[in-house]
Amino acid sequence: MAEIQEKADSGKGGKKRAKKMSVHLDMTPMVDLAFLLLTFFMLTTTFSKPQTMEINMPVKPDTEEEQIALKASNAMTIILGEDDHLYYYFGLGDPAENPELIETDYSANGIRKVLVSPKVKSNDKMTVMIKPMEKSRYKNVVDILDELKITDTKKFALVDIADNDKKLVESKLGE
Known part of the structure; x- marks a missing residue:
């Protein structure tokens, strides 16, 4: 609580001066209230939960016959290079096909645009x-896993x- 203390007159004769008032403010209730509010908000808030992406890995086939053959027309290869470089080409990478290696980035106008293109989405x-x-x-x-999730x-x-x-990649860097 706040208290006002009056200073007593000195009792000397002479001019009369106005009484000086000093104010003493007790901060204890305000500090108690601040801690109560802080405790209340800490206990009632919900913390953000980490978001995870579930990846189901297939069982490795025992024999070659169990593997499914992939056609070059149904394949797109993305190569993750050093220093955040990203390359892609369509096909399986057979040197006889001489695939065109294209460099792009992780932005919305980069690999995401390729992944939502009709060449990829229509197949x-x-x-x-x-x-x-x-x-x-x-x-x-x-x-890249996030981009695949975003593009469905x-x-x-x-x-x-x-x-x-x-x-x-080495031939692309050598250009």
Whole structure:
């Protein structure tokens, strides 16, 4: 509570001065209220839950006969390079086909535009193969998986990078 204390007159003769009033403010109730409010809001708030993406990995087939053959016309390959570089081409990467390696980025006008293009979306059998290079970052894999989720791409696979793909990237960098 606030108290007002009056200063007594000094009793000397002379001019009469106005009485000086000093105010003493007790802050204890306000501090108690602040802590009660802080405790209330901390206990009643809901914290954001981490969002996870579920990935179901297939069982590795025991024999070659159990594997499903993939046509080059139904394949798109995305290569994750070092320093956040991203390359893609259509097909399986057979050197005889001489695929055109195109460099893009992770933006909405980059790989997302390719994934929603009619060439990819109109083909129900289209499978996107993701091939990270040795020096690519984990963040790049997460970013491309996010893009696949955003574009609602159903068929995709994380695949080991082949020597042909490494040569394609090296020839692209050499240009």
